[in-house]
Amino acid sequence: FDMFVLAFVERFFRPTFRKDDFVLGKKLGEGAFGVVYKASLANPKAAAKQGDLVLKKATEYGAVEIWMNERVRRACASSCADFVYGFRESKSKGKGAGEYCLIWRFEGEDTLAGLIQSKDFPYNVETKILGEVQDLPKGLERENRIIQTVMRQLLFALDGLHSTGIVHRDIKPQNVIFSEGSRTFKIIDLGAATDLRVGINYVPKEFVLDPRYSAPEQYIMSTQTPSAPSAPVATALSPVLWQMNLPDRFDMYSVGLIFLQMAFPSLRTDSSLIQFNRQLKRCGYDLATWRRSVEPRAPPDLRRGFELLDLDGGIGWELLTSMVRYKARQRTSAKAALAHPYFKQEGLLGLSFMQ
Ligand code: ADP
Numbered sequence: 342f343d344m345f346v347l348a349f350v351e352r353f354f355r356p357t358f359r360k361d362d363f364v365l366g367k368k369l370g371e372g373a374f375g376v377v378y379k380a381s382l383a384n385p386k387a388a389a390k391q392g393d394l395v396l397k398k399a400t401e402y403g404a405v406e407i408w409m410n411e412r413v414r415r416a417c418a419s420s421c422a423d424f425v426y427g428f429r430e431s432k433s434k435g436k437g438a439g440e441y442c443l444i445w446r447f448e449g450e451d452t453l454a455g456l457i458q459s460k461d462f463p464y465n466v467e468t469k470i471l472g473e474v475q476d477l478p479k480g481l482e483r484e485n486r487i488i489q490t491v492m493r494q495l496l497f498a499l500d501g502l503h504s505t506g507i508v509h510r511d512i513k514p515q516n517v518i519f520s521e522g523s524r525t526f527k528i529i530d531l532g533a534a535t536d537l538r539v540g541i542n543y544v545p546k547e548f549v550l551d552p553r554y555s556a557p558e559q560y561i562m563s564t565q566t567p568s569a570p571s572a573p574v575a576t577a578l579s580p581v582l583w584q585m586n587l588p589d590r591f592d593m594y595s596v597g598l599i600f601l602q603m604a605f606p607s608l609r610t611d612s613s614l615i616q617f618n619r620q621l622k623r624c625g626y627d628l629a630t631w632r633r634s635v636e637p638r639a640p641p642d643l644r645r646g647f648e649l650l651d652l653d654g655g656i657g658w659e660l661l662t663s664m665v666r667y668k669a670r671q672r673t674s675a676k677a678a679l680a681h682p683y684f685k686q687e688g689l690l691g692l693s694f695m696q
C-alpha cells in the first residue's frame with residue numbers, strides 16, 4: 342500500500358511534458374521500432390536546468406519500454422540510464438509516426454561499442470572511469486584490471502535488473518552507455534525487455550533477437566512453457582517459472598560475449614564475432630573445445646586474449662566459461678558472477694570491494 346501511495350505522489354509531482362516542449366538535435370540511433378535523438382527543452386530556462394536529454398520516438402513496443410523504465414527507476418535506478426518521462430503522443434496525422442515518446446537524461450557520447458572499437462581500448466575506458474590519463478606502463482595486467490572493472494559494473498547493473506525480475510534480452514555493447522555523471526557503465530534500451538514476474542511483454546515468439554549476442558536457446562522460457570499465461574496468472578506463477586527456467590541466464594550468455602570481445606582484440610568486429618559464433622556452434626558451444634581447436638595456430642591477437650584470461654591461475658577464463666555455456670541452467674547468475682574470485686583482485690581505484 343505504501344509503495345502505491347509513494348508511486349502516486351511521485352507521479353503527481355514529477356513534471357509532465359508533451360512533444361512540443363522539446364527541440365530535437367542530432368539523430369543518435371534508428372532501429373526497427375523507433376528513432377532516437379539528442380534533445381533539449383525548448384524553454385531556455387528549463388533547458389538549462391534539465392541539461393541535455395535523449396528522446397526516443399517508439400512504435401508498438403513504446404508502451405512496454407515506458408513501463409520497464411518506470412519500474413527500473415523505482416527498483417534499480419543505477420542499473421540504467423536516468424529515465425525522465427514517457428508519454429503517448431497525441432495522435433499525429435501522418436502514418437508511421439512514433440506513437441510513444443520516451444525521455445532520458447543524456448548520459449554521454451560513448452557506448453561500450455564505440456569504446457571497444459577504438460585502437461586505444463581498454464585504456465580509453467580507464468581514462469573515462471578515472472577521469473584522467475594514467476601515466477603507467479601498458480601491459481596485460483593493467484588491461485585485465487580495466488576489463489575487470491567494466492565487467493563488475495555490467496554485472497552489477499544486470500544483477501539489479503534480474504533481482505527486479507527484468508530480463509533485458511538485448512545485452513550488447515551498443516546498449517551499454519558510459520555515464521559521464523557517475524563515471525560508470527549503464528544499460529540502455531529496454532525495448533526488448535521482459536518482466537516475467539508480472540508477465541509484461543511475455544511474447545516468446547515475437548521478439549527479435551540480435552543474433553550476434555543471443556544465447557543458443559531460441560526462447561528464454563523453455564518449450565515446456567508453451568504459451569504465455571495471462572497477466573494475473575503470471576503474477577502468481579512467475580516466481581516459480583523463474584526458478585524453473587532461469588530466464589536471466591539469457592543475458593548472462595550475452596554479457597559473456599562482451600567479456601570475450603574485451604579480452605580478444607581480434608573478436609571485436611561484427612564479422613569476427615559472427616565467425617566466432619559459427620566456430621563455437623561447431624564445437625557444441627563448448628569454449629574449452631573451441632580453445633583447443635584455435636589455440637595451436639592462433640595469431641598473436643588471439644593468443645594475447647588467452648594470456649589475459651590466464652592471469653592469476655586462469656580465473657578470468659574460468660569466469661568466461663561459466664557464462665558462455667550451451668545450457669542456460671549451467672550458466673552462472675549475475676549475483677554469483679560478482680562473487681567470483683576474478684573480482685577479488687584489485688580493480689581500478691582499488692575498487693575490488695565496491696560495485
Ligand atoms: P535503439 O537501439 O532501439 O535504436 P537505443 O535506446 O539503444 O535505441 O538508443 C540508440 C542510441 O542512442 C544508443 O546506442 C546510444 O548511442 C544513444 N542513447 C540512448 N540512450 C542514451 C542516453 N540516455 N544517453 C546518451 N545516449 C543515449
Ligand code: MG
Nearest residue numbers: 515516529530
Ligand atoms: Mg539499442
